[in-house]
Structures are given as C-alpha cells and as structure tokens.
Amino acid sequence: DQQVKQNSPSLSVQEGRISILNCDYTNSMFDYFLWYKKYPAEGPTFLISISSIKDKNEDGRFTVFLNKSAKHLSLHIVPSQPGDSAVYFCAASGPGKLIFGQGTELSVKP
Amino acid sequence: SQTIHQWPATLVQPVGSPLSLECTVEGTSNPNLYWYRQAAGRGLQLLFYSVGIGQISSEVPQNLSASRPQDRQFILSSKKLLLSDSGFYLCAWNLPGGRETQYFGPGTRLLVL
Numbered sequence: 667d668q669q670v671k672q673n674s675p676s677l678s679v680q681e682g683r684i685s686i687l688n689c690d691y692t693n694s695m696f697d698y699f700l701w702y703k704k705y706p707a708e709g710p711t712f713l714i715s716i717s718s719i720k721d722k723n724e725d726g727r728f729t730v731f732l733n734k735s736a737k738h739l740s741l742h743i744v745p746s747q748p749g750d751s752a753v754y755f756c757a758a759s760g761p762g763k764l765i766f767g768q769g770t771e772l773s774v775k776p
Numbered sequence: 777s778q779t780i781h782q783w784p785a786t787l788v789q790p791v792g793s794p795l796s797l798e799c800t801v802e803g804t805s806n807p808n809l810y811w812y813r814q815a816a817g818r819g820l821q822l823l824f825y826s827v828g829i830g831q832i833s834s835e836v837p838q839n840l841s842a843s844r845p846q847d848r849q850f851i852l853s854s855k856k857l858l859l860s861d862s863g864f865y866l867c868a869w870n871l872p873g874g875r876e877t878q879y880f881g882p883g884t885r886l887l888v889l
Contacts, residue, residue, distance in 0.1 A: 700877060709782075709866050709880030710820070755820060762827070763810070763835075764878055768819035 669693050670758050672767035679774050685743040687770050689756035692737065698759035701730060701741045703752045704769070710755060714741070746774045778803035782867050782881040789888055795840075795854040797884050799867030802848065807869040809850040810878060811842055814864040826850060827872070862888045 671690045679685045689699075697718035702710035716723040716730045716739065723730050729742045743750055753771045757764040779802045789795060801807050811823040822835045824842035832842050839858050843851045850867060864885050868878040 702880075707864070707883065707885060709868075709883045712877050712879065715877060762808075762833075763822055763825055766820040766822075 668768075669696075669760075670756060670765050670767040672754075672756060672770050674770050675768070676771045676773070679746045679772065681748055681774055681776050682745045685741075685746045685750065685772055685774065687741040687743075687754050687756075687772065689739050689741075689767050690737060691739075691758050693758070693760070694734075694737065696758040696760065696765075699730070699732065699739050700757045700759070700764065701728075702755045702757065702766075703750075704755060705752050713754075743772075746772075748774050748776050750774050778869070778879065780867060780869055780879060780881040782865075782884050784884060785882065786885045787887070789857050789886065791859055791888055792856045795852070795857050795861070795886070797852040797865055797867075797886075799850040799852075799881055800848055801869045804848070804869070804871070806847060806872055808872060809844065810868040810870075811850065811852050812866040812868065812880075814866065815862075820866070824852070857888045859888050862886055 669692050700715040701713040703713050704710040714725050714728050714730050716732050721732050732739045751774050753769045755766050755769045757766045781800050810825045812820045826832050826844045840854050864883050866883045867881040870876040870878040
C-alpha cells in the first residue's frame with residue numbers, strides 16, 4: 667500500500683511559467699512533509715519542507731502548500747527555469763523514517 | 777558542516793559475486809543512517825536504517841544486508857549478487873529523532889551482469 671503518491675510521472679512547462687507538482691498521502695498521522703530534487707546519477711537534495719501546523723511555506727521561487735483535509739500537498743515553482751528540470755520527490759515523515767512518493771520528472775523548456 | 781560520502785561511485789559486478797558499498801558521514805555524531813535503492817525509472821525504496829552502532833532495521837526482505845561497525849559508517853553487503861540487485865544505491869543521514877530532514881550522499885550505480 668503506497669502511503670505517498672505522486673500520480674503524475676512527468677510534467678512539461680515553458681520557461682518562465684509556473685510549475686505545479688502534486689502529492690497525495692493517505693495517513694492522517696503524517697505531520698511533516700518534504701520535497702526533494704534529484705538530478706540523474708546524483709543523490710536527492712532537500713528543497714523545502716512544511717509542518718502540518720502550517721498550510722504554506724515559501725522559500726524564494728519555491729512554495730509548498732498543504733491541504734490537510736484533502737491530504738494533499740503541492741510544490742509551486744515560479745518562475746520555472748531550465749535548471750529546474752529534474753525529478754521531484756515528495757516525502758512524509760513516518761515513525762523513524764521518510765516515506766517517499768514515486769517522483770515526478772519536470773522538464774522546463776526554454 | 778556535515779558531509780556524506782559514498783564509494784564506489786560506479787560498480788559493475790557479475791552475478792553471484794559479493795558486494796560491499798560503504799557510506800561515511802562527517803561532522804555529526806550518532807546520526808541515523810539509511811540505505812535506499814532507486815531502480816531504473818522508479819522511486820526511492822528504503823532498504824535499511826540504523827539508529828546506532830550495531831542496530832539495523834530491515835524494511836524489505838531481500839538479498840542484501842547492512843552493518844554499522846562504527847558510529848558514522850554504514851555498509852551495504854551481499855554474499856551473492858542477483859541481476860535484480862542492479863540499481864542506484866543511496867545512503868542518507870539525519871539527526872537522532874528520525875523526524876528531521878534526511879541528507880543524501882552522491883549514490884553508487886551498481887550494474888549486475
């Protein structure tokens with residue numbers, strides 16, 4: 667049973683536009699969420715996180731939104747840049763570990 | 777500052793051969809340590825995690841084992857590799873408590889032929 671789901675395996679966006687990456691979870695006990703960015707043949711790098719006591723967290727071009735009632739979070743990248751092209755993983759903090767989604771491959775076209 | 781190292785970066789091994797991948801963390805004490813695998817086109821699968829020396833938790837039954845001989849050293853091993861062991865292996869650490877952000881190493885690409 668997959669507790670964290672990223673239903674879109676890929677997303678293509680034009681440079682300068684907004685990228686919206688989505689993530690759903692099933693366990694209402696999750697209270698801390700993270701987004702990671704991963705380039706091919708490299709380890710994931712931490713991007714941004716959000717605690718369940720908030721519904722929004724912003725860091726530069728990156729904003730994460732949390733909708734607890736819908737068990738849904740999203741990552742907004744504005745404006746999108748070609749260097750943002752990568753695989754993005756959302757993760758939820760479970761007991762002693764992170765539970766990752768399957769990832770969404772973002773392609774930002776010049 | 778903390779850094780995490782993995783080696784080797786790339787490994788090509790024949791089926792049935794042994795495996796040893798090493799991960800070390802610098803700049804912190806008593807970290808939680810994790811081994812993940814990313815198969816081609818798939819997500820991150822947690823294989824093992826450790827909260828201290830000699831303490832290993834296995835997430836999935838498999839052909840691999842893990843050991844933590846020192847506080848900041850985590851080793852992934854196999855006695856006989858299978859074709860299905862091919863993938864990208866990632867080590868990660870975070871602070872004790874387990875809820876903190878995990879930080880990943882550069883990864884090891886393993887190809888079993």
